[in-house]
Amino acid sequence: MHPAAREMLLSAVDSGWADPVRLHHEGRTARLLLDNARAVLADAIGVRPDELYLTTSGTTAIQAGLSAIRAARRRIGPAVVHTAVEHSAVLHSAGDEGVEVGVDIRGRVDQEAFARAVQQPGVAVAAVQSANHEVGTRQPITAIAEECGDVPLFVDASASVGHDAVPEGWSVLAASAHKWGGPAGVGLLAVRKGTRIAPAWPMDEREDGLSPGFPDVPHALAAAAALQARLSEAEELNKQHRAWIDEVRRRVQADVPDVEVVGDPDDRLPHILTFSCLYVDGEALVTALDAEGFAVSSGSACTSSTLKPSHVLAAMGVLTHGNVRVSLSRETRYEDVDRFCQVLPGIVQRIRAEVGM
Amino acid sequence: MSVELDCRGLLCPLPVIKLAKALPSVAVGETVTVLADDPAAAVDIPAWCRMRSQELVESAEKRYVVRRVS
Numbered sequence: 001m002h003p004a005a006r007e008m009l010l011s012a013v014d015s016g017w018a019d020p021v022r023l024h025h026e027g028r029t030a031r032l033l034l035d036n037a038r039a040v041l042a043d044a045i046g047v048r049p050d051e052l053y054l055t056t057s058g059t060t061a062i063q064a065g066l067s068a069i070r071a072a073r074r075r076i077g078p079a080v081v082h083t084a085v086e087h088s089a090v091l092h093s094a095g096d097e098g099v100e101v102g103v104d105i106r107g108r109v110d111q112e113a114f115a116r117a118v119q120q121p122g123v124a125v126a127a128v129q130s131a132n133h134e135v136g137t138r139q140p141i142t143a144i145a146e147e148c149g150d151v152p153l154f155v156d157a158s159a160s161v162g163h164d165a166v167p168e169g170w171s172v173l174a175a176s177a178h179k180w181g182g183p184a185g186v187g188l189l190a191v192r193k194g195t196r197i198a199p200a201w202p203m204d205e206r207e208d209g210l211s212p213g214f215p216d217v218p219h220a221l222a223a224a225a226a227l228q229a230r231l232s233e234a235e236e237l238n239k240q241h242r243a244w245i246d247e248v249r250r251r252v253q254a255d256v257p258d259v260e261v262v263g264d265p266d267d268r269l270p271h272i273l274t275f276s277c278l279y280v281d282g283e284a285l286v287t288a289l290d291a292e293g294f295a296v297s298s299g300s301a302c303t304s305s306t307l308k309p310s311h312v313l314a315a316m317g318v319l320t321h322g323n324v325r326v327s328l329s330r331e332t333r334y335e336d337v338d339r340f341c342q343v344l345p346g347i348v349q350r351i352r353a354e355v356g357m
Numbered sequence: 358m359s360v361e362l363d364c365r366g367l368l369c370p371l372p373v374i375k376l377a378k379a380l381p382s383v384a385v386g387e388t389v390t391v392l393a394d395d396p397a398a399a400v401d402i403p404a405w406c407r408m409r410s411q412e413l414v415e416s417a418e419k420r421y422v423v424r425r426v427s
Contacts, residue, residue, distance in 0.1 A: 278373070278405070279377065320369065320400050
């Protein structure tokens with residue numbers, strides 16, 4: 001968690017504990033604090049405070065947003081047109097009504113196919129992520145928005161908010177506080193004025209029915225403090241991350257034979273790099289890197305609970321085994337980046353030697 | 358001569374490793390057939406062919422036919 005978020009959370013636990021819809025003094029204080037958090041978050045996203053709803057996670061923001069748009073447009077049709085590399089929360093929300101559009105080897109959506117799919121009859125909503133959470137590739141949101149016509153465009157910006165500029169042209173946008181150094185348990189759902197929504201579940205008086213239940217004011221404040229602090233550091237930090245990721249990309253390709261670095265090399269998030277090592281078991285690689293003090297993710301099947309490879313890597317048609325995702329945080333130092341590049345070739349060589357490669 | 362590898366029950370990267378080891382044993386123009394039921398093989402065998410510039414002749418029903426090109 002960002003230190004600014006931690007500090008805010010500790011003080012807000014004392015000052016913002018009450019229910020903001022109550023009329024007593026503590027309730028009014030909580031209401032003021034919640035309004036303040038909402039104003040900060042809305043400003044960062046580029047919407048008005050009354051266009052921004054707080055949910056209990058990025059996933060609930062995605063589920064609430066998509067189902068509320070679909071319910072409002074049920075007379076038009078049920079289909080959710082989405083890219084093949086969306087977060088699983090989008091895929092689960094779309095369910096049987098999902099119309100999947102493929103991506104190229106860098107993970108970028110086929111824009112022509114997407115436009116054709118959106119222009120079919122019966123489409124409730126189009127869903128495209130701002131950038132991919134596993135490989136960092138950005139999607140051309142503004143260009144896609146122009147093709148959507150009357151169909152609302154839902155953008156899952158969870159991977160990019162706090163790390164990259166918020167794109168233009170969407171009707172509804174979702175984000176997740178823990179991705180920018182805020183606490184877990186806070187999601188954002190921005191709904192542009194004029195977008196028809198109809199919450200499809202039992203509603204209460206909170207968040208216009210989009211997120212029922214007693215709101216967590218201290219965590220909302222911590223999320224706002226983290227985003228504000230993250231954005232004030234963004235220019236310098238993003239430049240640094242971009243340079244370091246470029247270096248990791250270059251050194252991994254130079255020093256590890258038979259490695260495939262995936263995702264767009266330029267039009268991408270600044271802080272993520274993903275690569276796959278031929279003939280290497282992903283679980284063994286993650287474990288060996290963990291022993292060296294590096295916490296990395298993997299899209300390899302052996303590292304997932306379902307034993308299926310990452311649907312993102314599969315949709316791109318890139319190697320899914322021996323996969324590693326490196327994410328830089330604000331705490332990452334150049335020494336960490338350098339040491340990662342130094343230890344990786346030996347680890348890969350050792351794991352390959354164990355299987356005679 | 359063509360070779361058939363039964364990799365059913367094996368998880369990736371093992372089917373790809375066996376394919377990589379077997380391919381040099383066939384002549385250029387001949388094929389290696391891999392039977393593999395790990396869902397990752399459906400992505401990784403075609404990806405290996407692309408990275409290694411070998412030809413994926415057929416890929417269906419958990420059966421992959423790879424022709425040695427070089």
